[in-house]
Amino acid sequence: MRAIPMYLGNSFAWSPTVTRTMSGQTLSRVVLVTALLIILAPSTLADEMHNPFSGDAKAAKSGEFEFRINCAFCHGLGARGGGRGPDLTRAHKHHGDSDADLFQNISQGIPGTVMPANGTNGQGVGMTDDEIWQIITYLRSVQVQAPAKPAGNAARGKELFYGNANCSSCHMVEGAGGRLGPDLTSVAAARTVDSLVESVRDPSKRLAWGLTESTKEFAQEYQTVTVVTPDGHEIKGVTLNEDQFSLQMMDTAEHIHLFEKDKLLSIQKSRDSLMPIYNPTILSDPDLDDIIAFLLSVGTK
Amino acid sequence: MTVPMNKLRGLCLLGLIVTGFAIEPRAQVTFERLVNASSEPQNWLTYSGDYAGNRFSSLDRVNTANVHSLTAKWVYQTAATGKFETTPLVVDGILYATAQDDRAFALDARTGRPIWLFQHQVPSDIRPCCGHVNRGLAILGDKVFLGTLDAHVIALDAKTGNVIWDVAAADYKEGYSFTLAPLAVKNLVILGVSGGEYGIRGFIDAYDADTGQRKWRFYTVPGPGEPGHDTWEGDSWKIGGAPAWMTGVYDAKTNQLFWPTGNPSPSNRGEGRAGDNLYSNSLLALDADTGKLNWYFQFTKHDEHDWDATQVPIMIDSGEKHLIAQANRNGFFYLIDRTTGKLLSTNAYAHTTWTDSKDAEGRPVPNQQSSPTPEGRTVCPGALGATNWMAPSFDSRTNLFYVTAREECDIFSTAPQPYEVGHAYYGSAYFPSDKAEPYSGAVRAIDPASGQVKWEFRHISPTWSGVLSTAGGLLFTGDAEGNFIALDASSGKPLWHFQMGGAVYASPMAFAVDGKEYVAIAAGSSLYAFGLP
DSSP, rough: HHHHHHHHHHHHHHHHHHTTSSOHHHHHHHHHHHHHHHHHHHHHHHHHHHOOOOOHHHHHHHHHHHHHHHHHHHHOOOGGGSSSOOOOTSOOOOOOOOOHHHHHHHHHOTSSSSOOOOTOOSSSOOOOOHHHHHHHHHHHOBBBOOOOOOOSEEEHHHHHTTTTTTTGTTTTEETOOSSSSSSTHHHHHHSSSHHHHHHHHSSTTSSSSOOOTTOSSTTTTEEEEEEETTTSEEEEEEEEEEEEEEEEEEESSSOEEEEGGGSEEEEEEEOOOOOOOOOTSSSSSSHHHHHHHHHHHHHHH | OOOEEOOHHHHHHHHHHHHHHOOOOSSBBBBHHHHHHGGOTTOOOOOOTTTTOOOOOOOOOOOTTTTGEEEEEEEOOOOOOOOOOOOOOOEEEEEEETTTTTTEEEEEEEOOOEEEEEEEEOOOOOBBBBBBBOOOOOEEEEEEEEOTTSSEEEEEEEOOOEEEEEOOOOOOTTTOOOOOOOOEETTTTEEBBTTTTTTOEEEEEETTTTTEEEEEEEEOOTTSSTGGGSSSSSGGGGGHHHHHHOOOOEEETTTTTEOOOOOOOOOOHHHHHHHHTTTTTEEEEETTTTTOHHHEEESSSSSSSSOOOOOOEEEEEEEEEEEEEEOOTTTTEEEEEETTOOEEEEEESSSSOOOOEETTOOEEEEGGGOOBBSOOOEEOOOOOOOOSSSOOEEEETTTEEEEEEEOOOOEEEEOOOOOOTTTTOOOOEEOOSSHHHHHHEEEEEOOOOTTTEEEEEEEEOOOOOOOOTTSSSSEEOOOTSSOOOOOOOTTOOOOEEESSSOOOOOOEEEETTTTEEEEEEEETEEEEEEEEE
């Protein structure tokens, strides 16, 4: 339906129509050209996917309005990133930098992430191809060409992550680490540096807002929960999922528990994260910079 | 496109009729039957179950004593994606419903087995604001009526799904669409248009049920020379919005429609459309034969928060008093004299921060600090409202008005967006509040006379499910996590639940076949019917 499948579809549909009205000689040329088109499809595709509004200030302005309606909910005003969506002012984008990549990601969404396909969620409206290009024009207009190098030392950050800072007791990066907290392998691609800093310095802040159904599959994920079982055991951990009648949780020893709520003696939910507050006396600013440099090196490679 | 079902099966059905084991479809659905819908509780003849909007079933086979054994009787899967918002109709053993891609279908209401399927071909360039949705059909005579996302009104043969007539009400490329279930009154099919996000000029239409000819149109934004035109700044009326995207109610005694309307355009930026912006966010009393306006009541003047007043209103008769009540998206419950349109009382049923005073008529007035700014301001309820399209219910036996409430706040911001034909025109953006504001939901039972909340059942997150009350003393509702839940209608105590595996965006209904009661609701991409074992 969107431009990429349409382009290939058109190239196939075009040749038979033309061949019916052409001489044999022309026919063979058409077949040859068609075959070349198919062979050259990847590069031709990239050519085709050039933004028709590239550099057009008026289109960028229209794109800004579209962005506010459709994208800013997650990506923040000015495209500088929200709690959910990445900072799109970065020149390097995790899921592709080209116009074609951006068009594809906006049109079709990004599988495995909360980025929805155009027009498929309750947020905002369905956009035309032109409107998507206007958004891309807007993004190019706010793109920071040479982002500042992260201040920290990634190698040292890795040592801290798996060592003294104790991050890996709860968090995993590239398959190594704990399970209680979110996997941080690609967090640097999905979040701004500011929001990463905030999550370390004030871990409960993100648990207290923004957990809305349009942006989150499991609204209760990582909420702190303490239950008392019928035999009087207290179990503390994080919510994996929850509905009105049942609770799925992981305790601090990474055991999964499945409960029917009415069988429990008590359930206490808290928006205070189980993650300790890493204030600057526990984790200095330079150490935090190193850890963020490590996460950036992994998440944005 | 109609897909005929298995011919052999048809013959079998005929055989059953002869041997007397099947339901024999009765005569046509006349207007008189629609007026007296409550006298045939085995059927569900209009979107809200009756003309008054009660969404109450007088069936009581399923009740507080036995609901614990309620079980799924059948499931019909559409495989369509998106929000499945339909409320089915049931007439004499046949269930008629729609799905979000503008298909309509008829099922054997006892088994869920399909009888016919009609698929409207929705244009690929259509861009409805809030996803592809359709909330159901109207039935009259031997036809069912469908409003489509490309703003067509289509009459289908109720026995085959064949198209009888198909008319375009407006140009979808300008942002017009239909998402509501039409309402059949006398020989008219009545619909209100959607498109408040596109700078449309809203209207309510009535079509001849036999021919599809338009009999009247009421523009919800008055034109030059008409009363109320001066409530719009300059030419802003031309793109003033005020859609009417939910099904209204009908009073046969006075032959009046009571139809609610939605937000002015652009939804979150009041600059450029100074004035009250009539008849946005209003309840309209219209003569059903002519569409002439008898009175109006505007809930939110000059709205800047997208607080459509399109929620289904419910007609309540209390002794000599003829009332109409609405739990509004702005968080207030309104009780109105439906003879005069005068506001009798209003009380908040959800957390609100946008008002701290009332005008001379008793209407809550927005405070200065609720008006959106370029930087954004936190206001409760949020942009999706304290409630929305999820249907309310009124049970005259408990004398309680039930509504699904959403507790959330948003940051509302404005942007000086120019209007372009057919393009989204919000003039704004909104974000979740960054404070630890409420984020939850509840079913609330409101005493209409006092406006006080008598009980609530808390959801763990805001839900989009409507409610159904029944003479079995039950209140049915769904939730965002996929549960279908039966509550004690007098206390809110949960009595039964079933995990359907998909979020609910619809409102439940009830019917009976062969003396067996069923309760049905759409969830995920499936339609479920529940009954006793």
